Amino acid sequence: MISRARHLLAAAVSGALLMLPAFTGSANAAAASHVFHVSLAKTKADVQKVADYWKPEKLKKADSYTPAAPTSNGSPKSGTAGGGTVASQRITALRKAAGPVNAVAPKTGRASTTGKVFFRLGTKEYWCSAAAVAAGNHSVVATAAHCAYDARQGKEADSWIFVPEPGADGTTPHGIYVGSSISMHEDWAGKNDYDFDYAFVTVHRGFTWVKQGNTYVAKDVGRLQDNVGGLGLELAKKPPLAQVHAFGYPAGPQPDGSRPFNGQTLKSCVGGTRKAVAPSLDLDHGVQLHPCNFSKGASGGPWITGLNNNLGNLIGVNSLTWNRDAKGEFDAVSSPYLTAAAGDVYRHAAAQKTPANVI
Secondary structure, three states, X not given: OHHHHHOOHHHHOOOOOOOOOOOOOOOOOOOOOEEEEXXXXXXXXXXXXXXHHOOHHHHOOHHHOEEOOOOOOOOOOOOOOOOOOOOEEEEEOOXXXXXXXXXXXXXXXXXXXXXEEEEXXXXXXXXXXXXXXXXXXXXEEEEOHHHOEEOOOOEXXXXXXXXXOOOHHHOOOOOEEEEEXXXXXXXXXXXXXXXXXXXXXXXXXXXXXXXXXXXXXXEEEEOHHHHHOEXXXXXXXXXXXOOEEEEEOOOOOOOOOOOOOOOOOOEEEEEXXXXXXXXXXXXXXXXXXXXXXXXXXXXXXXXXXXXXXXXXXXXXXXXXXXXXXXXXXXXEEEEEOOOHHHHHXXXXXXXXXXXXXXX
């Protein structure tokens, strides 16, 4: 199955990727974990700048922005990632033998953990899928690493926000959460290694826009987890698994050019899993879910086991889409295998502190 997919690589990975560079290095999911940390909006002024960029008139155009899409131009930077316009830091993590993280319900109402992230690369707006994860700081979002950091350019996304369950015309019923920092594995940042295409983004307190006269004023709505709940986190769930739910906001075309999705509605796939390998992408330890016809835009959406009342345990994120049978539509999606290294990255994000008030 995989060998058949490999000779159709252009079709197999033309869905849920932000970039598709030429790769160097090799994957080793069992290697000692090194967390790579990049600051985004840290100060009140930084947060207000991002908030002002995503005013309601900008969010109303959200459906016209580009869902995460591949590009084959350029080649990755080798060695340890660096650069960017803000501080970055390589951190050697200390492995902890911790148990699974339990899901947490919101303070009121139903859980609404899944949503979209919006960001810029250069002058262009993009979006992906993502989900809130339970954490001690009540402020962590899980997504694909390629939805937060362009390893080819050694550059973090700009003006990064998370919007749980966005509504029509750019409405934000559960608030807007500005990214504070990205925690990822250094092998994504330095090598574009798809065994590590996951990131945990720490976010600031949320806000909504309230119209006062002829202008909009930002109103604080509190912390992410308090408002929407948080998924649990369960590591090292090796395939095969009998049933996994994957979620996302697909929008891109299928291999035959058809467009069954518009990116405005949360979609799900339910299926079993198996191992996925794509050596040209340094994917040696992937997990593939079948059947699933997600297209680009679903990148970063959560894989959940034990789904109950919109909560469950996160075991992966949408990373690559596959056209294994070379027919008209994608038929599978894959995630990195979340090992203890992912736990180190998560714990780093969960330990980050953000200001009590930024709006």
